[in-house]
Amino acid sequence: xxxxxxxxxxxxxxxxxxxxxxxxxxxxxxxxxxxxxxxxxxxxxxxxxxxxxxxxxxxxxxxxxxxxxxxxxxxxxxxxxxxxxxxxxxxxxxxxxxxxxxxxxxxxxxxxxxxxxxxxxxxxxxxxxxxxxxxxxxxxxxxxxxxxxxxxxxxxxxxxxxxxxxxxxxxxxxxxxxxxxxxxxxxxxxxxxxxxxxxxxxxxxxxxxxxxxxxxxxxxxxxxxxxxxxxxxxxxxxxxxxxxxx
Amino acid sequence: xxxxxxxxxxxxxxxxxxxxxxxxxxxxxxxxxxxxxxxxxxxxxxxxxxxxxxxxxxxxxxxxxxxxxxxxxxxxxxxxxxxxxxxxxxxxxxxxxxxxxxxxxxxxxxxxxxxxxxxxxxxxxxxxxxxxxxxxxxxxxxxxxxxxxxxxxxxxxxxxxxxxxxxxxxxxxxxxxxxxxxxxxxxxxxxxxxxxxxxxxxxxxxxx
Numbered sequence: 001x002x003x004x005x006x007x008x009x010x011x012x013x014x015x016x017x018x019x020x021x022x023x024x025x026x027x028x029x030x031x032x033x034x035x036x037x038x039x040x041x042x043x044x045x046x047x048x049x050x051x052x053x054x055x056x057x058x059x060x061x062x063x064x065x066x067x068x069x070x071x072x073x074x075x076x077x078x079x080x081x082x083x084x085x086x087x088x089x090x091x092x093x094x095x096x097x098x099x100x101x102x103x104x105x106x107x108x109x110x111x112x113x114x115x116x117x118x119x120x121x122x123x124x125x126x127x128x129x130x131x132x133x134x135x136x137x138x139x140x141x142x143x144x145x146x147x148x149x150x151x152x153x154x155x156x157x158x159x160x161x162x163x164x165x166x167x168x169x170x171x172x173x174x175x176x177x178x179x180x181x182x183x184x185x186x187x188x189x190x191x192x193x194x195x196x197x198x199x200x201x202x203x204x205x206x207x208x209x210x211x212x213x214x215x216x217x218x219x220x221x222x223x224x225x226x227x228x229x230x231x232x233x234x235x236x237x238x239x240x241x242x243x244x245x246x
Numbered sequence: 247x248x249x250x251x252x253x254x255x256x257x258x259x260x261x262x263x264x265x266x267x268x269x270x271x272x273x274x275x276x277x278x279x280x281x282x283x284x285x286x287x288x289x290x291x292x293x294x295x296x297x298x299x300x301x302x303x304x305x306x307x308x309x310x311x312x313x314x315x316x317x318x319x320x321x322x323x324x325x326x327x328x329x330x331x332x333x334x335x336x337x338x339x340x341x342x343x344x345x346x347x348x349x350x351x352x353x354x355x356x357x358x359x360x361x362x363x364x365x366x367x368x369x370x371x372x373x374x375x376x377x378x379x380x381x382x383x384x385x386x387x388x389x390x391x392x393x394x395x396x397x398x399x400x401x402x403x404x405x406x407x408x409x410x411x412x413x414x415x416x417x418x419x420x421x422x423x424x425x426x427x428x429x430x431x432x433x434x435x436x437x438x439x440x441x442x443x444x445x446x447x448x449x450x451x452x453x454x
Contacts, residue, residue: 015453020259021390028261030388033307034443038420040453043411047368048381048396049454051330052320053346061281071279091254100284104269114265115276116314116353128279130269166262166269174320175454177383177392181260195261198390204258230254 010235011045012175013091021198028194029155045175052174055100055134064132067105067145071113071128078124079108079146081222084182084210088139088169091233095139101229102132102168103143110151110161119151144222147184155194162189162196171231182227185211259391266316266385267350274350285349288319288362290342295324295366298435300397300426301359304351304384307444311356315386319347319360321379326366364399364435370410377405377412379424384441394452397439398425415450423449 023035043049063070068077084103088096106112106129109121113129127146135141148163164181171177183190190196190209199205207230216224267275273283289297304312322328322345327335329345343363351358362380370376377398384393398406406412406425415421426437441449 012454016256017453019255023390025390028388028390031261031390032388033310034312034386034388035307035390036393036448036451037307037444038448038450040451041415042453043414044371045454046370046376046411047328047333048320048322048376048379051328051332053344054330055284059282059284064280071277089254091256093252093254102269104265112265112268113275113277114268116264128268128272128277130272130279132280166260166266168262168269174381174383175394177318178257178259179262179266179385179392180257181263199258199260201258204255207255207257208260230257232256233253 012050012173013233013235015232019199019201019204022200025198028198031198049175050173052170052172052176055170056098057134059100060132060134065141065143067127067129067131067143070131072126075126077107077127077146079127079149081144082147083142083144083216083218083222083224084165084227085140085142085213085216085224086210086227086229088135088141088171088229088231090171090231095135096171096231097135097137097139099135099139099172100132100170101135101141102130103145103165104130105145105148105165106151108146108149110149121149121151150187150189159194160189160192162187162193167227167229169229169231176231178229178231180208180229182225183209184225185209261387261390262316262385262392264314264387266314266387270316270348271350285318285347287342288321288345288347288360289323290340290344293323293340293343293363295363296435297361298364298437299359299361299431300380300437300439301357302426302439302441303356303358304386304441304443305445309445311351312386312443313351313353313356315351315356315358315384317349317358318383319349319362320381320383321345321362321365322368324363324366326368328368367405374410375405375408377402377409379409379411382441389443393443394454395441395449396424396452397437399428399437400425401428420448420450423447
């Protein structure tokens with residue numbers, strides 16, 4: 001077997017399923033018919049699991065992380081101008097460099113630019129609601145956008161989503177793949193949201209709430225919220241591990 | 247008190263929701279925003295191997311097709327090489343082969359499909375060999391955490407019979423939920439792979 005210059009890391013840490021929402025969560029009604037009933041089959045990592053897609057600056061454009069400008073037609077979108085920034089880390093605290101982060105959200109009125117969204121709040125002609133960026137060499141990322149509005153949805157008859165931004169992250173491997181949602185500090189709708197409450201662990205919920213970050217705000221221009229994203233960690237190869245690549 | 251381990255905890259998953267297309271496939275949501283959408287070309291034009299189509303539907307516990315799913319695909323090339331820095335043969339990958347793709351279901355029919363090259367076998371653990379397979383990751387409204395599964399090929403009967411992962415599935419009758427059925431349409435191989443989230447013949451999903 002060929003050797004790299006440095007020992008290759010081994011398997012990823014086992015995912016702690018106690019901090020993630022289970023698949024079957026009756027308070028979130030759509031999950032009832034869409035959740036597997038049998039136990040997941042636990043597998044040790046192979047080359048198929050420790051690899052995953054690699055993205056580069058050829059894949060995206062610099063404006064893609066600016067939701068204020070990336071769909072502007074006649075001017076800027078309506079809404080509170082905000083920066084969302086933070087770091088993608090692994091569970092060992094290492095930054096995850098050059099990884100793709102994609103976001104999507106409703107506009108300031110709580111309406112998505114999507115043919116399936118029929119909420120009565122208006123579409124903003126200058127707001128698309130999606131963006132993407134690569135983390136830098138230390139795992140840092142940022143977006144500029146407008147703060148999304150809350151909106152009603154058909155779960156219970158008076159269910160409302162708190163303001164949130166959907167976040168998709170890759171990491172270095174297909175087993176780190178994660179989609180989550182970022183919430184905003186101080187939003188009273190968080191504690192009554194059925195989707196938030198699918199998460200059984202209060203600390204895990206807190207970890208999805210981005211605090212206001214006045215130090216990153218731009219005076220007379222926009223506020224800022226900080227959202228760090230933690231992906232699964234990976235064992236170091238302290239001793240010869242049994243994971244064989246190829 | 248012992249020392250603290252100081253590990254961080256993984257960020258909790260949340261459902262991709264009904265508007266996942268806006269973020270990950272905006273063209274499907276009905277508008278053009280990015281110069282280039284990601285994930286529509288898995289294998290590129292130059293990769294060797296058999297060009298195939300893979301398609302299917304995702305079925306929920308009521309037996310209905312799920313029409314707002316997004317599926318991501320990860321695979322090796324026809325020689326069993328992954329386009330990833332940790333694959334020591336990655337230099338042999340053809341230009342344009344990424345091995346990753348992203349597809350959504352048709353809003354009316356629930357059908358999804360993608361074109362790629364059929365992957366080759368890859369190394370398993372402890373000197374074993376894995377049958378050709380494609381890794382899939384499934385997210386949608388109502389799915390709280392992405393579902394990992396694998397697609398195998400029904401014309402690889404011998405390799406499948408020896409595959410360490412398929413052989414780990416205790417209930418032998420469930421192994422076939424991971425095997426796609428080959429047919430030929432307009433001269434091109436098409437593999438059918440229906441994913442059942444729940445109910446009769448529920449697909450085997452993995453905790454990886």
